[in-house]
Amino acid sequence: MLPDDSLVVKLRQSPVYPDSIVSAEEQSALRNWYALQDDAESDALGLTGDDKALVTLQNQIEAALTQLTIVTNTVRIQDSLSRREPRL
Secondary structure, X not given: OOOOHHHHHHXXXXXXXXXXXXXXXXXXXXXHHHHHHHHHHHHXXXXXXXXXXXXXXXXXXXXXXXXXXXXXXXXXXXXXXXXXXXXX
């Protein structure tokens, strides 16, 4: 299932907090949408197989950085919450 543009916008703009992390299905749909966009862009630019491999590697790096950002922000939030004094 491919996401429509409104779902893509929602997923790309969602804040990076533990309670708003997208589901596995939404992540998969978003990855598929990005792959289609990358393929269309590669075709439009006339990229060769080697160029496409480089684009794929760049996309994998960007995805890893996004995941790292999510984890880092989650840890920071959890750390911040654990440092707060409990309310009575």
